[in-house]
Amino acid sequence: MDDLDRRILSILRRDSRTPYTEIADRVGTSEGTVRNRVERLVDEGTIERFTVATRTGNVKAMIEVSVAVDVDTTDVSARMAEWSEVDFVWQVSGEADIVMVVDAADTGAVNDLITKARDLDEVQNTKTRLILDEQLG
Numbered sequence: 001m002d003d004l005d006r007r008i009l010s011i012l013r014r015d016s017r018t019p020y021t022e023i024a025d026r027v028g029t030s031e032g033t034v035r036n037r038v039e040r041l042v043d044e045g046t047i048e049r050f051t052v053a054t055r056t057g058n059v060k061a062m063i064e065v066s067v068a069v070d071v072d073t074t075d076v077s078a079r080m081a082e083w084s085e086v087d088f089v090w091q092v093s094g095e096a097d098i099v100m101v102v103d104a105a106d107t108g109a110v111n112d113l114i115t116k117a118r119d120l121d122e123v124q125n126t127k128t129r130l131i132l133d134e135q136l137g
Contacts, residue, residue, distance in 0.1 A: 004027060004029065004033075004037065005037055005041060005046075007026075007027045008027060008034060008037055008038065008041075009041070009046075009047070011023050011026060011027070012038070012050075016050040016051065020034040020035050020038070058104055058105055059105070059106055059107055059109070060101070060102065060103050060104075060130070060134070061102050061104070061128055061129060061130050061131055062100070062101055062102075062128070062129045062131065063099070063100040063102060063110075063113060063114060063117060063126055063127075063128050064095070064096035064098070064099050064126060064127040064128070064129070065080075065096060065098040065099070065117055065123055065125075065126050066095065066096050066097055066123070066124045066125040066126070067098065067122045067123055067124060068122060068124060073091050073097050073098055074091065076098060076120065076122050076123075077090075077098050080100055080117065083100075083102075083113065083116065085102045085103060085104045085105075085113055086100050086101070086102050087101045087102065087103050088100070088101040089101075095127075096127065100117070101131075107130075110128065110130075114128055
């Protein structure tokens with residue numbers, strides 16, 4: 001991945017619907033080059049998916065999950081990623097092993113997700129942080 005790929009990705013992170021012609025103008029290349037680069041980044045798995053960010057009035061939260069040392073975090077993460085309110089599941093270093101970013105209808109729905117996570121045999125502990133504001137970087 002070179003600097004041009006990074007600049008294209010930066011634009012797509014902010015708005016994945018940005019037309020290739022606009023991206024080309026902003027990075028100083030042709031629409032065909034942008035299209036080919038994006039297709040290559042998708043084929044290589046650098047771009048995993050195109051998604052939608054919403055402002056629904058819902059409650060957003062990060063639920064940090066700790067599991068036992070002998071637990072396969074990839075398996076637990078994959079199961080959590082299936083839950084409908086979960087936007088992202090990250091395997092992380094530090095105190096927690098997994099972080100779920102959730103978008104739930106209300107605090108009751110966030111609490112239901114915490115309970116659902118705690119009900120998994122592999123989960124030892126959770127810590128939740130409500131997201132108060134979000135800025136696009």
